[in-house]
Structures are given as C-alpha cells and as structure tokens.
Amino acid sequence: MIRRTRVEVDLAAIVANARAVQRLAGTALYAVVKADGYGHGAVSVAKALSEANAASGFGVSLVEEGVALREAGVTAPILVMGPSQVGGEEEMVAAGLTPIISSHEELAALAHVARKTPVDAHLKIDTGMGRLGVPMDKAAELAREAQGVGIRIVGLMTHFANADIDDPADPQSLTRVQLARFADVDRAVVAAGAPVRVRHAANSAGTLLFPEARMDLVRTGIAIYGNGHFASQGTQAMRLVTAIAQVRTIAAGNSVGYGALWRAQRDSRVAVLPVGYADGLPRRASGHAEVAIRGKRVPLIGLISMDIAIADVTDVPAAQVGDAVVLLGRAGGGVSITCAEYGQWAGLSEYEVTCGMSKRVPRTYVEAIR
Secondary structure (H helix, E strand, O other), rough: OHHHHHHHHEEEEEEHHHHHHHHHHOOOEOOOOOOHHHEEEEEEEHHHHHHOOOOOOOEEEEHHHHHHHHHHHHHHHHHEEEEEEOOOOHHHHHOOOEEEEOOHHHHHHHHHEEEEEEEEEEEEEEOOOOOOEEHHHHHHHHHHHHHHHOOOEEEEEEOOOOOOOOOOOOOOOHHHHHHHHHHHHHHHHOOOOOOOOOOOOOOOOHHHHOOHHHOOOEEOOOOOOOOOHHOOOOOOOOOEEEEEEEEEEEEEOOOOOOOOEEOOOOOOEEEEOOOOOOOOOHHHHOOOEEEEEEOOEEEOOOEEEEEEEEEOOOOOOOOOOOOOEEEEEEEEOOOEEEEHHHHHHHOHHHHHHHHHOOOOEEEEEOOOOO
C-alpha cells in the first residue's frame, strides 16, 4: 500500500460489541450493515459476525446490498428494510432475502413473484415515525390481502422516531406510545390470520434504553460499531489514521492554507498531512478539529483542503516525517478522538462520520475474536 492514509476497522471490537448487545437484550440480534456497514465494510463485518456466531441475521436497505452479502457467502437471514425494493423482487427472492412490505404498492409488486414462489415477508407498521410503513388502520386488511396472493406475513415490525432522545421513565414518551400502538396492530394482524412468528421494533437506542422494545429480535447498527448510546459500554471500531508527509517551519506572521485563515502567532512547526475532505475529514471541521501525534492532541490549522490538512506540532518538538497521526479513534496513552467529538467539529451526526469515510481511503481489518 503506497498511501499511508487508511481507515482501520477493528472487527474484534464489532464482534465484542454485538455480543454485549446480545447479552443485554437477551434476544436475537440482527446487525444492521446497510450503507456498507456504516462505512466499516458490510461484507467484512457480516462475515466476521457470522463466523463468530455474534448475529442471527442482518439488515440492509437495498436489494443490491443483500445480494452482495449473499455473493460473499453470508447465509444468515437478511432483511431488506429500505423502500427501494420495487423492481428488484425477482432478485430479492432468488437471493433468499426477506422483503419488508411497507405499502400496498410494495405488496402488489411482490405478488407477481409470489404467484410462482411463496414468499415470507415482514410487514412494517407506521406507529409514529411518519416515514415508511403501513397505516395502522390498514395493516389487518393488507395482511389478509397478502395471504390471498401467496405472501406469508411471518414478521411484524415498526421503527422508533425518538428512542435516542426520549426519557425511558416517561410513560407518555413517543416511544412508549409507539409500543402501545404496535401491540394493538399486532393483535389485529394476528386476528386477520397472518402467521406472525417474529416481532421487532428496537433500533440501537430502543434496545439499550427500552427493555420492553426488545421483543423477538433487535436491529442494532450504531451500537455494534461502538458509537451512539453504546459508546460508554462498547469499543469504537473505526480509526482514521495517516502519517506526517512533511514538516515545515512557519515564521511568525505568516499564513497557512487557502484564504490565509490561520496566521502564526509565533515561529511554528507544522506537519503536512496527506488527508482532506475528499477522504472524510470535513472541510467544516476547519478551525475546530484536532489530531493525535506522539500521544498528544494538537490542532489542525487553516482551511482543510481536498487532499491536505495541516497540524500545528510546535509543542511536539519530536514530531517528524513518517510519524503516525490519528484523526479518529484510539491513539494510545489514554488519548482518543471519539466519533461524537469528530462529528461535533463539523456539525455531523455519528452516522455521517463513519458513512462519510471516502471509498478512496483503503480499509484495513483486525481479525474478529472467536
């Protein structure tokens, strides 16, 4: 590998995080690996979790994502959770993926395949998210219609809107309202004759904060990567690292970078880093971001450009060309840059941080624990 900039993914941490979630939930875990495993690499993550028996199944958003897992040898159940299913029903069923029906149109499209091959599907109910899902008062009707066209509704699901911000002690929270609504719809769908075997509602926050939401399985994404509410209990799995390409001396009063936004207040030593916003270091983090060099946090200075960032290493006199630079993750000596902190510098969520790591940055992996 020529380039020193890379994303390191600790598969052992992901496996350990998944097992911790399983112990907490006491139920089956479906690991959410959509969006290329939130930037960690869907195939590598799914294979590591499968080999370690740390997940019962997986969740993706696109048919293509599920097919890619199958082609990589992943045999566990895969839920296709996104709305981009119409047109891909044949491929979905042929690959043994489990469709999620969230509208009458999706049911009608899937019915064309079910005429030739009976299909097991999950029915998604809109209990308050307002984004995807069958209206609560239409669920039983849709379940009956599904049976008539060869589709077995074997799973029932919903998605929480506020689980990450609701107070678990508040009985009037939207999450608890959604749970109550889901229970009502469950009874109606079963009464309509649907052979429901699995109920699920909990995302990562729901899993960790609302025990009654765990049901038959939990769908956790951000938690297995060691971020979100699980950051204090798990291990952050992603690191963004590079190496110093040059060390330069900047005289007091001189500027660095586009727009001359930073001027040296003293004679300074600066390190040129071969990483920029094309790699996943947001331009909006300019003036806020820090990196770790030789166990010490130092500021990035000037405007972050497409391929280059500059660190002020005046207070790290031993810093030299080739030294490792940690932009995200553990840096040793008790120094760490969290995903939440990295996001705050640029006004991003933790999801955007990991999903935003560029494809031009190579991923390297640590072997999963057994």
